[in-house]
Amino acid sequence: MALEIITANRLGDGLVIFLTTDGWSARIDAAAVSETKDETAALLARAEADAGLVVGPYEITVERQADGSLHPVKYREALRTRGPSVRTDLGYQAA
Amino acid sequence: MYVYDELDRGLVNERVEEFRDQVNRRISGELTEEQFRPLRLMNGLYLQLHAYMLRVAVPYGVLSSTQMRKLARIARVYDRGYGHFTTRQNIQFNWPKLEETPDILAELAEVEMHAIQTSGNCIRNTTADQFAGAAADELEDPRIWCEIIRQWSTFHPEFTFLPRKFKIAVTGAVSDRAAIKVHDIGIVLVQGTDGEVGFEIWAGGGLGRTPMIAKKIRDFLPATDLLSYLEAMLRVYNRFGRRDNKYKARIKILVHEIGADAYRDAVEAEWADIRDGALALPEQEISRIREAFTPPAFEALETASTAFEARKFEDRGFARWVASNVRRHKVPGYAIANISLKPAGGIPGDATAEQMDAVADYADRWSFGELRVAHEQNLVLPHVRQEDLYDLWLALGSVELDAPNIGTLGDIIACPGMDYCSLATARSIPVAQQISERFADLERLHDIGSVSLNISGCINACGHHHVGNIGILGVDKKGEEFYQVTLGGQADENAAIGKIIGPGFASDAIVDAIETIIETYLSVRQDGETFIGTLNRLGQTPFKEALYGTA
Numbered sequence: 001m002a003l004e005i006i007t008a009n010r011l012g013d014g015l016v017i018f019l020t021t022d023g024w025s026a027r028i029d030a031a032a033v034s035e036t037k038d039e040t041a042a043l044l045a046r047a048e049a050d051a052g053l054v055v056g057p058y059e060i061t062v063e064r065q066a067d068g069s070l071h072p073v074k075y076r077e078a079l080r081t082r083g084p085s086v087r088t089d090l091g092y093q094a095a
Numbered sequence: 096m097y098v099y100d101e102l103d104r105g106l107v108n109e110r111v112e113e114f115r116d117q118v119n120r121r122i123s124g125e126l127t128e129e130q131f132r133p134l135r136l137m138n139g140l141y142l143q144l145h146a147y148m149l150r151v152a153v154p155y156g157v158l159s160s161t162q163m164r165k166l167a168r169i170a171r172v173y174d175r176g177y178g179h180f181t182t183r184q185n186i187q188f189n190w191p192k193l194e195e196t197p198d199i200l201a202e203l204a205e206v207e208m209h210a211i212q213t214s215g216n217c218i219r220n221t222t223a224d225q226f227a228g229a230a231a232d233e234l235e236d237p238r239i240w241c242e243i244i245r246q247w248s249t250f251h252p253e254f255t256f257l258p259r260k261f262k263i264a265v266t267g268a269v270s271d272r273a274a275i276k277v278h279d280i281g282i283v284l285v286q287g288t289d290g291e292v293g294f295e296i297w298a299g300g301g302l303g304r305t306p307m308i309a310k311k312i313r314d315f316l317p318a319t320d321l322l323s324y325l326e327a328m329l330r331v332y333n334r335f336g337r338r339d340n341k342y343k344a345r346i347k348i349l350v351h352e353i354g355a356d357a358y359r360d361a362v363e364a365e366w367a368d369i370r371d372g373a374l375a376l377p378e379q380e381i382s383r384i385r386e387a388f389t390p391p392a393f394e395a396l397e398t399a400s401t402a403f404e405a406r407k408f409e410d411r412g413f414a415r416w417v418a419s420n421v422r423r424h425k426v427p428g429y430a431i432a433n434i435s436l437k438p439a440g441g442i443p444g445d446a447t448a449e450q451m452d453a454v455a456d457y458a459d460r461w462s463f464g465e466l467r468v469a470h471e472q473n474l475v476l477p478h479v480r481q482e483d484l485y486d487l488w489l490a491l492g493s494v495e496l497d498a499p500n501i502g503t504l505g506d507i508i509a510c511p512g513m514d515y516c517s518l519a520t521a522r523s524i525p526v527a528q529q530i531s532e533r534f535a536d537l538e539r540l541h542d543i544g545s546v547s548l549n550i551s552g553c554i555n556a557c558g559h560h561h562v563g564n565i566g567i568l569g570v571d572k573k574g575e576e577f578y579q580v581t582l583g584g585q586a587d588e589n590a591a592i593g594k595i596i597g598p599g600f601a602s603d604a605i606v607d608a609i610e611t612i613i614e615t616y617l618s619v620r621q622d623g624e625t626f627i628g629t630l631n632r633l634g635q636t637p638f639k640e641a642l643y644g645t646a
Contacts, residue, residue, distance in 0.1 A: 009146070
């Protein structure tokens with residue numbers, strides 16, 4: 001199976017976050033990676049238990065790059081990890 | 096401008112406190128997201144790709160300088176220093192925090208603004224001609240009737256959960272700048288046989304996945320009957336509009352399925368029951384609202400200002416800006432100044448806090464403190480003395496708001512697209528940026544002349560692509576952005592839905608395709624013929640051949 005991770009938006013400021021092994025991170029590379037359907041289901045269940053902190057968790061497919069970093073397969077999700085392509089001074093890409 | 100009375104103020108303030116409590120309960124965990132989502136949407140707070148988005152209503156596109164300064168302050172203090180003016184005359188902030196939203200709404204309430212009716216299946220913020228109260232071709236100021244509709248529709252208990260959202264547009268002029276024929280209800284102010292002002296009523300227009308031009312429902316509706324008739328129209332829609340399928344729930348589907356005649360008959364029958372009831376508008380109430388829109392204290396001026404004419408003669412750049420951005424005013428010696436939010440290579444509709452503050456200052460100095468938002472995502476100073484236009488133009492240049500491109504290919508309507516929107520299937524803004532850059536040369540741009548180009552990043556058509564002379568729809572094709580092109584759309588009194596020209600284009604080919612279309616027009620146009628004129632005369636064939644060959 002393709003690699004999957006869980007993403008959501010943070011309740012307080014709406015920013016994009018990823019489920020890690022022990023919480024949530026704004027960094028996709030910190031995400032907990034699932035390699036099986038069962039693992040994904042378990043991660044999603046954990047994410048949904050955090051409904052008081054996050055909004056709308058769902059799984060996305062990622063590829064691991066040679067340097068170990070994670071890259072979303074869909075362009076929409078890649079945009080979410082960076083920020084608007086037309087305002088590179090905003091979002092995570094600006095940091 | 097209309098000033099809130101105690102009732103308006105009370106409603107808006109109560110709503111702010113109610114929402115503050117709801118936000119607190121969501122943060123404390125008392126409310127689930129499922130419970131909270133409809134509540135935040137009723138207050139204009141969406142969740143988009145990167146963050147929350149707050150859509151603030153600009154009722155019928157009218158802003159005072161005070162309100163504009165408040166928007167600038169919100170952009171600066173609570174957001175990232177800018178706002179985005181939308182295709183429904185509203186403004187969106189792209190980065191508000193949930194916890195701070197009640198404070199934003201409280202600040203907006205201080206200047207009689209809110210985010211009510213900017214989401215959900217209710218009667219949305221009514222839109223109007225951005226030249227209302229100023230246009231030379233106007234029968235009467237449509238804002239009077241927009242305000243009456245606003246008061247009737249706000250929190251209307253019967254129409255809070257319609258089958259789908261509902262949009263009303265009003266124009267008081269011969270030239271339709273409010274795109275009334277692509278609204279759920281379109282209203283045109285017309286003169287009755289005795290010279291009295293009444294309304295021509297249209298229904299069932301709309302864009303989205305099933306674009307349709309509205310059907311005329313009534314030739315003349317007396318002014319006193321406006322609300323009772325609208326109530327009857329909504330009531331018939333609320334009862335018979337489809338709730339089984341979201342994509343078939345708009346009134347356009349109902350009007351299309353049962354036919355305009357059957358819809359009209361049902362409305363007239365309903366209306367007969369309520370016409371003389373509580374909704375009949377007393378002349379006294381109409382007068383009260385009309386007074387709120389008393390024209391500002393215009394000076395008695397000569398029709399033409401010699402200083403203004405001299406400036407045009409001396410300064411070619413100014414003359415060009417006047418030719419494209421200034422429109423005729425109903426009062427001699429005055430003009431309507433359009434402020435383009437479309438610099439070449441810029442993001443259509445975006446304005447920085449500094450620009451908003453500057454424009455508010457210019458409104459105070461040169462336009463009686465009044466501003467308008469156009470659905471084309473531009474701003475308007477409605478009442479400028481001709482002899483002040485030169486100073487205004489210089490001032491606009493100092494904040495990069497002097498693009499001389501209103502109504503040209505540079506004046507692109509574009510939705511936020513996938514750069515911001517969670518519904519989008521492709522990006523819109525980069526396509527707009529590349530096209531406006533490609534056609535940045537002003538000689539060429541003005542030679543091409545009047546043409547509308549509208550871009551949407553998904554089938555919901557917030558970018559009005561169906562009614563652009565040239566329309567671009569971004570779709571997802573196997574994970575790649577892909578762009579379909581339509582030709583022949585019009586949003587004015589000759590409203591028409593554009594037709595797909597042929598197979599779509601990849602993102603690296605779409606700008607060339609648009610250039611091919613424009614070059615084709617330039618090669619076959621007759622003297623003085625606009626793009627749409629040439630297209631209507633020759634049809635799609637020459638454009639198709641240029642794009643795809645004669646095969």
